Amino acid sequence: MEIEYHGGEPEPGTVYLVGSGPGDPGLLTVKAKRLLERADVVLHDKLPGPEILGDLPDERCIDVGKRAHGDRTPQSEINERLVELADEGKSVVRLKGGDSFVFGRGGEEAEYLAEHGVPFEVVPAVTSAVAAPAVAGIPVTHRDHASSVSFVTGHEDPTKEDSAVDWDALATAGGTIVVLMGVTRLPQYVTALQEGGMDPETPAALVERGTWQEQRVATGTLETIVDARDEVGIEPPAVTVIGDVAASRESVVEFLENEREPGRAESETDAVPADVPDS
The missing domain is CATH 3.30.950.10 (Tetrapyrrole methylase, C-terminal domain)
Incomplete structure (x- = not known):
């Protein structure tokens, strides 16, 4: 079956708020997979499945995950990093488990990016x-x-x-x-x-x-x-x-x-x- 793609080609200076789905790589959307393969940088949480994270080259990944009762990357630091990378002209995927707009702070990140004049796109996902x-x-x-x-x-x-x-x-x-x-x-x-x-x-x-x-x-x-x-x-x-x-x-x-x-x-x-x- 021929699928006509709408988007999926990462643009320089743009942030993509991408949900990875519940963890099974087969449930990753086509658009999310394409962006992950082609973006300059991927900032990811701990929750995307290990098979999804395992397919990402280390040199393009930044781990900003949070663990229960463990180390945490402050949300303010994540927000600032997204803006910095976009301002450097990089295409950036912000990868979260599930859907980033269901208790994933995707809304907060979208507001911060808009406040700082950074173009972004939301890529919905299957929510856990x-x-x-x-x-x-x-x-x-x-x-x-x-x-x-x-x-x-x-x-x-x-x-x-x-x-x-x-x-x-x-x-x-x-x-x-x-x-x-x-x-x-x-x-x-x-x-x-x-x-x-x-x-x-x-x-x-x-x-x-x-x-x-x-x-x-x-x-x-x-x-x-x-x-x-x-x-x-x-x-x-x-x-x-x-x-x-x-x-x-x-x-x-x-x-x-x-x-x-x-x-x-x-x-x-x-x-x-x-x-x-x-x-």
């Missing part, structure tokens, strides 16, 4: 907020279970008086809740949701490194998901799904091809009430 649950057999919406979905950050401490996330409202809103970057604070926000009125028996799941060979899944209920996380050993990066859709995995996991890829981790806890075979 949807892709990670999907490859684990969990749809974030389902005609029988959820007609709405809320995406929230798990970095917010639910006990803060000025928290930007209204957990009480989410507890009674219905639909699906997808929490990104929420492994560490899982005990706090599942407690906040229960205190806000959500049924402790509400299904829940954690998907670590969705689409990667190291993908792992823990399932349970709002009341048991913390124990399930600890038993499986789920670590960041992971996506949390809360709502009836999380139980959908039970009916498909036995036939889910993503579960049988070579090298796929097999450890799992399925604490949602059902007799589901481990995969």
